[in-house]
Every structure is written in structure tokens, then in C-alpha cells.
Amino acid sequence: MVKMSKVIYIDENKDTYKFDLEEDTIIYHYSINKSYDVEVNLNKEDITLNYYYNNINYDDNTYKIRINHNKSNTNSFVYNHGVNVSDNKLHYWVDGVIPKKSENCDCNQDNQIINIKNGKSKIWPNLLVDNYDVNANHSAYIGKFKESLLFYLMSRGISRKDSYKLLLEGFLLNTDSVDREKIKDFVDEINKI
Amino acid sequence: MLKITNLSTRVVDSDINILDKFNLEIGDGEIHAIMGPNGTGKSTLAKTIMGNYQYEVVKGKINFDNNDLLKLSVDERAKLGIFLSMQDPTVIDGVSNSEFIRTAINSINGEKTNLYQFIKDMESNMKDLKLDSKMTHRSLNKDFSGGEKKKNEILQLKMIKPKFIILDELDSGLDVDSLKIVSKNINNYLKDNPKTSVLIITHYPRILEYIKPDFVHVLVDGNIKKTGDIKLAHDIEKNGYEIVDGKDE
Incomplete structure (x- = not known):
């Protein structure tokens, strides 16, 4: 039987968020030009978090963002995608925390920032793990879209400008499952980049 | 259709020519195969025709339907009807297969394609290629098997309808059944579009049993050393590339 996840769209205009989760949860967090401090507590065994942050x-x-694996057998998949349009600073602090008491956890984070110009972007991907019986992965990329992606799209007749737009949209929406109507302002903002 | 004259190319920032004074002419409706050992410039040729950023042309000309290809961007070359089926198709996360193909068709035709017709064509072509219809909405080539990636290249080909097709090691990553399926699809396309020309790049003659070439060329050290028909491919399979080393025709 397929387990249904609780779905949360972050659409309030707050700076800090705290989630205490006791069931499988998907959080969609789409933001335009804002700082955030997010804490997610995984408080029940066998639950999974999927967190999509796009800015x-x-x-x-x-x-x-700090994901606390407070119980054993908890799983987290955090996808942070940002586009730094100007030459300013964009910093990501991403903590995955597994204390000694939590066994058999799966903690994953994928962090990417695309600089459109010469943005001063930094990522701190931190895995703070105090238990040996875990699976923990992180990745971090800062840079431009790879030329190989543009070449592939352009080789099918799509102009460089339209290829770039396709890549931006794909990168920033970041998942097929999001309801675009609920993030309409964000989708409109992509077209302004 | 395609005329390559005295072409020398190298990897950007390198000083070694991979293709060296290379010549090739492909007429309308002709099927040419280029075989050769590793590192002789086969994929370099394919990517240079398409305008890949990794290679620079040192000298020579590529003419396609009276257009100087070297003056055109990658997308402009595709709009002329050139299609490169890639050896290792690129994964693009977040861009769905259908969105990509529809954008490509719109770009090439210069107008928005009818959505109903597009869906109908996609379904029909995916069925012919024995591709799962769910792949329409998946990210481009993401988590596709090797065979699915190659079939997806041919799906794009059938949807975009080019007039010059480059198949860069189509047979790598394909099992026998899948190779038969993609070959059948390509042959049907060629039957419906008899003026379409094909350049097959391969290590092995296996694919040439399914897509019959008019000419087989052997590329060694950046240049064609021998040209023949399918018998040449069989000779190579039996005796290796040593039979043509240094033997200019």
C-alpha cells in the first residue's frame, strides 16, 4: 500500500519556521529574495521528510535549515536550489543532525546555487552525525549551468536563450509534483530572470 | 547535402589535431558508416558537425545544403535539419521529456505545434519504440536505462523530423532486441523520408546489418584511410583495423 504524505506549502511571510513532524511529509518552500531560518524535527520512527527549497x-x-533526526529509522531528503541573479551574497547553511540515540537513519541533502552574474554564493553542507549506523550524503554545487546541458538542448533547435529558460524553470521548480498554481508568483518571477 | 573539405579540428586549448585534413561528401538519401578504433576522431567528427563547444576547427569547411555550417550556432544547424543522436545523452533534471521535445519542435517550425497532434504523435512513436508512456513526463534522460536513453534519442528524431541524421554509436548500450527496434524505426523513417541522409558512427558492424550503408569508411588517425561497402565492415570484424592502417585508397 502506498503511504500518503502530508503536504505543506510555505506561503506565510515569516522569517523562521519550526516543524515537529510525526508523519511522512513533503514541504514545498519557494521564496523570492528573503532570508530564512528553518528547523525540522523528525519526532517519530519510520517517517520521511522531503523538503524542496527553491529561491x-x-x-x-x-x-x-536544520534537520534533526530525533528518532531512529527516520529519513530526510532536502533539495535546496537557488539562483543568485545579481552580484550579491547568497549563503546556505544546511545541517543534517543525527544524535547517538538515533539509529539507521537516512540523511540526504542536495545543494545547488546557480550564479547568473558574479554572485558571492556559499554553501555549508553539514552532516553532524554521532551514530555509526546511518546513511548520510551531501552534495554542493555553485556555478553556472554546464555548457553540456545547453549544447544538448540547442542541438535540438532550441535557441540559447530558450534553452537557458528551460534549464532555469526545471532547476527552480525542482520537482514534478509541485502544484504550480500554488506557487504562481514564483513561476512568474522565473520568467523575469 | 553535406560536404566536408580539408577539415582539421582539435579540442579547445589543445595543439593536437584530432581530425586532420578530413574529407567526406554525403549526398541526398545516402547512408554512410564510419568505423574506426578508439580515439581516431569518430565522435569528434559528429560533434564538430553539430558545433560542440569542446572542439575548434583549425581549418577547412563544412557545407550543408549550400550553408557554411561553421558560421552557424548549434541551434541554427539543428534548424537546417541536422540531428545528432548522442553517444551518451545528457541528463537534464527538472526538464520533462515532453516539454523539451515540444519546445524543440516549436523552435524548429517557428510556430506552436498543435497540442492534440503532439500528444498523438508522441504516443504513437513511443509505442513504436516500445517506450513506457510514463517517460513523457519524466525529467529528460533522468534514471533512464542505457537502452531507454538511446530509444529516447530516436523518439526525438521521429518527432523533430530531420533531414540529416548522425548516429553516434547508437548500438552501445542497446541489447539485440532494442537495437532491432530502433533500427526498424529508423528504417521506417528513411522509407517515409527517402531524401534523408545518415552518418552512422560505430565500432562494430552489428548495427550495419540492420541499417544498410551505401558506403563504409574507415577512419584512422583523423583521416579516412579506406572506403568500401558492407564487405569492408565484415573484413574489419574478421581481421581488425590493421588491414587498413596506412593504406590510402
Whole structure:
């Protein structure tokens, strides 16, 4: 039987968020030019978090997220995708925390920032693990879209400008499962980049 | 259709020519195969025709339907009707297969394709290629098997409808059954579009049993050393590339 996940769209205009989860949860977090401090507590065994953070950045901003695996057999998959449009600072602090008491956890984070110009972007991907029986992965990429991606799209007749737009949209929406109507402002903002 | 004259190319920032004074002419409706050992410039040729950023042309000309290809961008070359089926198709996360193909068709035709017709064509072509219809909405080539990636290249070909097709090691990563399926699809396309020309790049003659070439060329050290028909491919399979080393025709 397929387990249904609780779905949360972050659409309030707050700076800090705290989630205490006791069931499988998908969180969609789409933001435009804002700093955040997010804490997610996985408080029940056998639950899974999928967190999609996507942001379009123009000024100096910092995004902090901390996933606490407070129980054994908890899983987290955090995808942070940002586009730094201007030459300002965009910083990601991403902590995955597994204390000694939590066994057999799966903690994953994928962090990517695309600089459109010469943005000063930094990522701190931290895995703070105090238990040996875990699976923990992180990745971090800062840079431009790879030429190989543009070549592939252009080789099918798509102009460089339209290829770039396709890549931006794919990168920033970041998942097929999101309801675009609920992030309409964000989708409109992509077209302004 | 395609005329390559005295072409020398190298990897950007390198000083070693991979193709060296290379010549090739492909007429309308002709099927040419280029065989050769590793590192002789086969894929370099394919990528240079398409305008890949990794290679620079030192000298020579590529003419396609009276257009100087070297003056055109990658997308402009594709719009002329050139299609490169890639050896290792690129994974693009977040861009769905259908969105990509529809954008490509719109770009090439210069107008928005009818959505109903597009869906109908996609379904029909995917069925012919024995591709799962769910792949329409998946990210481009993401988590596709080797065979699915190659079939997806041919799906794009059938949807975009080019007039010059480059198959860069289509047979790598394909099992026998899948090779038969993609070959059948390509042959049907060629039957419906008899003026379409094909350049097959391969290590092995296996694919040439399914897509019959008019000419087989052997590329060694950046240049064609021998040209023949399918018998040459069989000779190579039996005796290796040593039979043509240094033997200019």
C-alpha cells in the first residue's frame, strides 16, 4: 500500500519556521529574495521528510535549515536550489543532525546555487552525525549551468536563450509534483530572470 | 547535402589535431558508416558537425545544403535539419521529456505545434519504440536505462523530423532486441523520408546489418584511410583495423 504524505506549502511571510513532524511529509518552500531560518524535527520512527527549497535571490540573503533526526529509522531528503541573479551574497547553511540515540537513519541533502552574474554564493553542507549506523550524503554545487546541458538542448533547435529558460524553470521548480498554481508568483518571477 | 573539405579540428586549448585534413561528401538519401578504433576522431567528427563547444576547427569547411555550417550556432544547424543522436545523452533534471521535445519542435517550425497532434504523435512513436508512456513526463534522460536513453534519442528524431541524421554509436548500450527496434524505426523513417541522409558512427558492424550503408569508411588517425561497402565492415570484424592502417585508397 502506498503511504500518503502530508503536504505543506510555505506561503506565510515569516522569517523562521519550526516543524515537529510525526508523519511522512513533503514541504514545498519557494521564496523570492528573503532570508530564512528553518528547523525540522523528525519526532517519530519510520517517517520521511522531503523538503524542496527553491529561491530566486537579488540581495544579500542567508538560508539556514536544520534537520534533526530525533528518532531512529527516520529519513530526510532536502533539495535546496537557488539562483543568485545579481552580484550579491547568497549563503546556505544546511545541517543534517543525527544524535547517538538515533539509529539507521537516512540523511540526504542536495545543494545547488546557480550564479547568473558574479554572485558571492556559499554553501555549508553539514552532516553532524554521532551514530555509526546511518546513511548520510551531501552534495554542493555553485556555478553556472554546464555548457553540456545547453549544447544538448540547442542541438535540438532550441535557441540559447530558450534553452537557458528551460534549464532555469526545471532547476527552480525542482520537482514534478509541485502544484504550480500554488506557487504562481514564483513561476512568474522565473520568467523575469 | 553535406560536404566536408580539408577539415582539421582539435579540442579547445589543445595543439593536437584530432581530425586532420578530413574529407567526406554525403549526398541526398545516402547512408554512410564510419568505423574506426578508439580515439581516431569518430565522435569528434559528429560533434564538430553539430558545433560542440569542446572542439575548434583549425581549418577547412563544412557545407550543408549550400550553408557554411561553421558560421552557424548549434541551434541554427539543428534548424537546417541536422540531428545528432548522442553517444551518451545528457541528463537534464527538472526538464520533462515532453516539454523539451515540444519546445524543440516549436523552435524548429517557428510556430506552436498543435497540442492534440503532439500528444498523438508522441504516443504513437513511443509505442513504436516500445517506450513506457510514463517517460513523457519524466525529467529528460533522468534514471533512464542505457537502452531507454538511446530509444529516447530516436523518439526525438521521429518527432523533430530531420533531414540529416548522425548516429553516434547508437548500438552501445542497446541489447539485440532494442537495437532491432530502433533500427526498424529508423528504417521506417528513411522509407517515409527517402531524401534523408545518415552518418552512422560505430565500432562494430552489428548495427550495419540492420541499417544498410551505401558506403563504409574507415577512419584512422583523423583521416579516412579506406572506403568500401558492407564487405569492408565484415573484413574489419574478421581481421581488425590493421588491414587498413596506412593504406590510402
